[in-house]
Amino acid sequence: MTGSRARTRQAIVDAAIEVLGRNPAASLGDIAAAADVGRTTLHRYFAERADLLAAVGTEAGARLDRATAQARMAEGTGASAVHRLCQEYFDLGSLLSLIFTEPGIGTGSTGGGCDPEFTAMVERGHRDGTIDPELPVDWVQSLIWSQLYAGWAYLAETAASRHEVLRLILRTVDGAIAVKPG
Amino acid sequence: MTGSRARTRQAIVDAAIEVLGRNPAASLGDIAAAADVGRTTLHRYFAERADLLAAVGTEAGARLDRATAQARMAEGTGASAVHRLCQEYFDLGSLLSLIFTEPGIGTGSTGGGCDPEFTAMVERGHRDGTIDPELPVDWVQSLIWSQLYAGWAYLAETAASRHEVLRLILRTVDGAIAVKPG
DNA sequence: CCTTTATGGAACAGCGATGTTCCAAGACAG
DNA sequence: CTGTCTTGGAACATCGCTGTTCCATAAAGG
Numbered sequence: 001m002t003g004s005r006a007r008t009r010q011a012i013v014d015a016a017i018e019v020l021g022r023n024p025a026a027s028l029g030d031i032a033a034a035a036d037v038g039r040t041t042l043h044r045y046f047a048e049r050a051d052l053l054a055a056v057g058t059e060a061g062a063r064l065d066r067a068t069a070q071a072r073m074a075e076g077t078g079a080s081a082v083h084r085l086c087q088e089y090f091d092l093g094s095l096l097s098l099i100f101t102e103p104g105i106g107t108g109s110t111g112g113g114c115d116p117e118f119t120a121m122v123e124r125g126h127r128d129g130t131i132d133p134e135l136p137v138d139w140v141q142s143l144i145w146s147q148l149y150a151g152w153a154y155l156a157e158t159a160a161s162r163h164e165v166l167r168l169i170l171r172t173v174d175g176a177i178a179v180k181p182g
Numbered sequence: 183m184t185g186s187r188a189r190t191r192q193a194i195v196d197a198a199i200e201v202l203g204r205n206p207a208a209s210l211g212d213i214a215a216a217a218d219v220g221r222t223t224l225h226r227y228f229a230e231r232a233d234l235l236a237a238v239g240t241e242a243g244a245r246l247d248r249a250t251a252q253a254r255m256a257e258g259t260g261a262s263a264v265h266r267l268c269q270e271y272f273d274l275g276s277l278l279s280l281i282f283t284e285p286g287i288g289t290g291s292t293g294g295g296c297d298p299e300f301t302a303m304v305e306r307g308h309r310d311g312t313i314d315p316e317l318p319v320d321w322v323q324s325l326i327w328s329q330l331y332a333g334w335a336y337l338a339e340t341a342a343s344r345h346e347v348l349r350l351i352l353r354t355v356d357g358a359i360a361v362k363p364g
Numbered sequence: 365c366c367t368t369t370a371t372g373g374a375a376c377a378g379c380g381a382t383g384t385t386c387c388a389a390g391a392c393a394g
Numbered sequence: 395c396t397g398t399c400t401t402g403g404a405a406c407a408t409c410g411c412t413g414t415t416c417c418a419t420a421a422a423g424g
């Protein structure tokens with residue numbers, strides 16, 4: 001019956017991502033309820049709150065890595081790679097809120113500098129004339145995350161479709177990083 | 183000694199904005215400590231947490247209104263007005279985090295649609311060719327707030343100067359709302 | 365000098381979240 | 395059917411935050 005345990009555990013982690021994304025201060029009872037699981041069962045899988053948060057961090061890192069890989073940051077112009085990255089990250093859904101509000105959730109204690117692949121992508125864009133050279137690499141990173149988060153929030157508050165919101169995000173991000181005519 | 187009361191009260195509200203901006207779940211003890219005031223004194227001025235939050239909301243609304251007025255949204259092209267609005271709002275400092283994380287903090291229970299003045303400004307920009315007509319008014323609003331918040335966070339995490347961060351914000355916001363060449 | 369005013373500390377009860385233990389019930393495999 | 399696995403509910407102690415009361419102290423003002 002080990003398949004059941006894995007399924008329950010995953011349901012709890014998924015629910016935690018969903019609920020904590022909406023409210024980072026949510027109680028374990030809220031998370032258990034969202035997972036359709038008793039609070040006792042949640043504690044059976046994660047003795048302490050910190051254990052659950054660690055599992056959420058691991059899951060977040062895994063999903064993030066998967067999305068990053070699919071974006072193929074090393075291909076095409078810098079701007080086109082940023083464009084693809086936004087598309088893939090947008091699919092992270094409720095995880096976006098969590099990553100944005102809880103910086104360093106899926107990062108292995110790095111905290112500081114950007115991912116080397118990301119840096120390479122933006123600097124390539126600086127050289128190939130598709131990303132404004134005045135914008136530092138980490139500012140481009142802030143830009144992308146804040147736009148993705150804004151889009152996710154916008155999706156939750158308005159009647160706009162997922163597709164329409166993605167279009168808006170891509171349009172504004174592309175414009176923001178574009179080399180300025182003046 | 184009524185001057186002292188006003189000063190203490192203001193110090194508490196200011197500290198609350200500062201602390202709650204960094205951590206919306208901060209305890210009253212944290213806020214009192216940040217205001218260099220005993221927790222007892224804080225309770226003397228604000229019997230319940232809700233009372234303090236109401237005062238913070240009022241203060242936030244006042245500062246927001248002041249900044250809005252100074253931006254003169256009705257003057258110049260739509261894009262230039264957005265530009266000025268970003269400059270003024272950036273000066274709100276730590277209040278930015280609070281407004282961003284606690285939507286509707288200083289708004290008089292509106293919640294829904296944008297400010298009419300703001301709407302007029304963006305629609306003017308749509309007509310005068312300085313703001314991309316594909317971008318809905320409330321998306322422009324999301325864009326501005328998310329960029330201001332990102333800038334404020336960037337300022338706290340990096341060694342960049344306030345002036346430099348403002349430059350980055352204005353550059354990316356201007357690019358994001360600009361009419362696209364394609 | 366003496367009163368009023370403002371403050372901070374200590375102590376206390378209440379509350380919600382947390383973490384633990386124990387037990388009963390249902391599901392599944394042999 | 396029987397034993398194991400998984401679960402959920404109830405009860406409990408604990409902890410931190412909240413809100414209140416009481417008292418001591420220090421400063422400002424008459």
